[in-house]
Amino acid sequence: MNRKIWYLLLLMGLAVQGYAAAPPSKEEGALIFKGRCAACHNINKRVVGPALAGVGDRRSMEWITKFVQSSQSLISSGDKDAQALFAEFNNTPMPDHRDITADQVASLVEYIKSETKTATAGNVDVITYKPGVRPLAYRPLMLSDYGYITGFIAVVALLVLVMLMMVRVKDVEREMQNDK
Numbered sequence: 001m002n003r004k005i006w007y008l009l010l011l012m013g014l015a016v017q018g019y020a021a022a023p024p025s026k027e028e029g030a031l032i033f034k035g036r037c038a039a040c041h042n043i044n045k046r047v048v049g050p051a052l053a054g055v056g057d058r059r060s061m062e063w064i065t066k067f068v069q070s071s072q073s074l075i076s077s078g079d080k081d082a083q084a085l086f087a088e089f090n091n092t093p094m095p096d097h098r099d100i101t102a103d104q105v106a107s108l109v110e111y112i113k114s115e116t117k118t119a120t121a122g123n124v125d126v127i128t129y130k131p132g133v134r135p136l137a138y139r140p141l142m143l144s145d146y147g148y149i150t151g152f153i154a155v156v157a158l159l160v161l162v163m164l165m166m167v168r169v170k171d172v173e174r175e176m177q178n179d180k
Contacts, residue, residue, distance in 0.1 A: 012158070
């Protein structure tokens with residue numbers, strides 16, 4: 001009986017892992033851009049920081065991730081591109097975003113690519129954000145969030161199984177005490 005439960009839990013865990021690796025989402029990238037980047041960057045125009053159109057073509061994802069997470073670390077490590085950008089923009093440091101993961105950076109780059117294409121077609125209304133005014137950086141739960149929903153169901157199922165096992169253990173303990 002116990003092996004069946006463990007196999008079921010293992011299978012549920014593997015199912016959650018299969019859904020958890022979702023491709024970069026432009027929607028998530030849009031939220032990150034509007035919440036964290038738009039105060040200093042525009043996709044097609046130079047503002048406080050450089051225009052970001054084509055950044056995925058100019059730099060590797062590894063470099064972009066390192067720069068987003070800690071630009072000053074990359075500059076102090078001696079990276080020539082990072083030092084040139086820093087000097088070009090009057091030694092204005094970009095804030096560190098250590099909590100942004102590599103997958104989120106990939107989503108951000110996907111969003112920038114999609115907006116760059118639309119901007120060249122002339123279909124973009126540029127929204128400017130003032131420094132200090134950040135739109136909310138969250139989105140509601142959607143049915144397309146399979147990994148999250150599957151993980152939630154797996155955790156609830158696991159909790160139910162644990163509670164059932166605890167009840168069964170207590171029943172067995174009571175039976176053993178009654179037999180004595």
